[in-house]
Amino acid sequence: MRIATGLLVASAISLAAIGGAWSQAAPKTTGATPQPAPPQAAPAPAPAKQACANPDAIGVGRVVEIDTTGGPGFGFEHFKQLDFLRDKEVVLTFDDGPWPSNTPAVLKALADHCTKAIFFPIGKHATYYPEILKQVAAAGHTIGAHTWSHANLSNKKLTEDQRKDEIEKGFAAVKWALGSSPSPFFRFPALQHPPEMVTYLGTRNVSMFSCDLDSFDFKARKPQQVVDTVMTKVDKLGKGIILMHDFQKSTAEALPELLRRLKQGGYKVVQMKAKAPVVTMAKYEEELAKSNALPTVSTRPVSSVVQTISE
Template sequence: MRIAAGLIFAGAVSLCATGAAWSQATTGAKSAAVPQAAPAAAPAPAPAPASAKAACANPDALGVARVVEIDTTGGPGFGFEHFKQLDFLRDKEVVLTFDDGPWPVNTPSVLKALAQECTKAIFFPIGKHASYYPEILKQVATAGHTIGSHTWSHANLNNKKMTEAQAKEEVEKGFSAVKWALGAAPAPFFRFPALQHPPVMVTYLGERNIGIFSCDLDSFDFKARTAQTIIDSVMKKVDKLGKGIILMHDFQKHTAEALPELLRRLKAGGYKVVQMRAKAPVLTIAEFDESVIKDMKLPTVSNRPLNSVVQTVSE
């Protein structure tokens, strides 16, 4: 049994832990086996991601300093809040990450700010949100950003009332929903909700060859009442650490408002963005691909012609 690099302690209370409360996974979930690649019905494939080296209209843009490819065999962990082994960032390098999308208005605003600075990020969407707004998630892919997963419903997988089978369903259905929304499998990159890492699930992700993302610093944007609070908090922390994986949320309105100025501040401070990409996409499990598609089915709609349904009887 192969365990993810940098296995952390059970139930750790992380300084990077997010605080939004979300619904728990449904009961009666089935345990998942390591999958073979399985096709699933899905929307039309998203356009190919843009190159990080594409021409940039902003001559003073933050840009992307380098792109790194991640081999997720064995489930490596990233982010010093939980994982200490893979310190690949150089001084003044940052990785931008966004959780909880896609979401109307806020995610497109985040994408616009990133595009204006010609830079890239990793997005960890919630499966349900991906199923609600697949077109927004496709915009993320079209812009050339890396996309992973953040569970199906943002359930805390460290909840003692949750069975192992339910936790696995949260992981697998989340990836299947993102695959359905994009029309192609995302990166095998995963972030636990609230950064609660139950050891059994860390082991499972290692067996599934899925990389685990913690963070080096949290914006705590879900607590912020103003955009300026987010800017000041991130810059203070990154200046103290000198580099790091930054956790933000494209679900949050104030984050979208803060991002243009935050990116300018990072540029002015001499920081450079590193984009992380996966060596190969995740292999989803057919059972959960089918479960997501089943959830998308709508009740049968009558095909009767208008004049047989609605008739003017008085005017």
């Protein structure tokens, strides 16, 4: 650093000396009109923070960018190296969507509180309801993937290639639904992390997400159970990545109250974004494009599809 600085200083001094010598040798002109310096472009203004209509909203306390090179893991249930959350900070995460009614209800609750989350959709669900997943993206949330069919990748009946297929086809399906690549964020179904797949995701530069606390919302019969479970655990830990499911009706119904309680408890939401999108594999994109299982949209007018034959 000192050498580079010295060279820069020496260069600046040499240029000044040359400039001085040139000015002494050059003939002086009289009556020349001084030329104004070219105008410099004004620095781009920082994007204005959007005002939140809800004065009691929890909002977003901090936004962090993740460099997923090498496949870093988050969530102390399985990955204990990267402890980046400060006291009273939480990350909201939702698995298994998109799903009718439930995912839109989750989106509304998040929007009402002007806050953001990470969604880990199942690939098949993304192909069933691409318009809902597009709503998730349009709302500014982070989107990763959660396999193609929610297969447990620790199942010994699955070959290594089948496990990789589940991962890669899941990402390709989410990309197909969105029309653009999602984030290289991945969560294993049932939080089962086969060592071989952890290594594989590292080679693919995909960040893995476990959690710090599980809401167990899939077991809850009433929304209040979800609220009570999350608040009891987060108050004990003081912070954490919260695992929920936008597939679950109880979670969608619990979320407005949960966000209110988190705000009341002094918690702040951290939004996690990826430095770069995931690089999907052409093989899986081509398979999806050819698949008869994907929904198709007819371009024919209604009059050519539906004819009244009796009234």
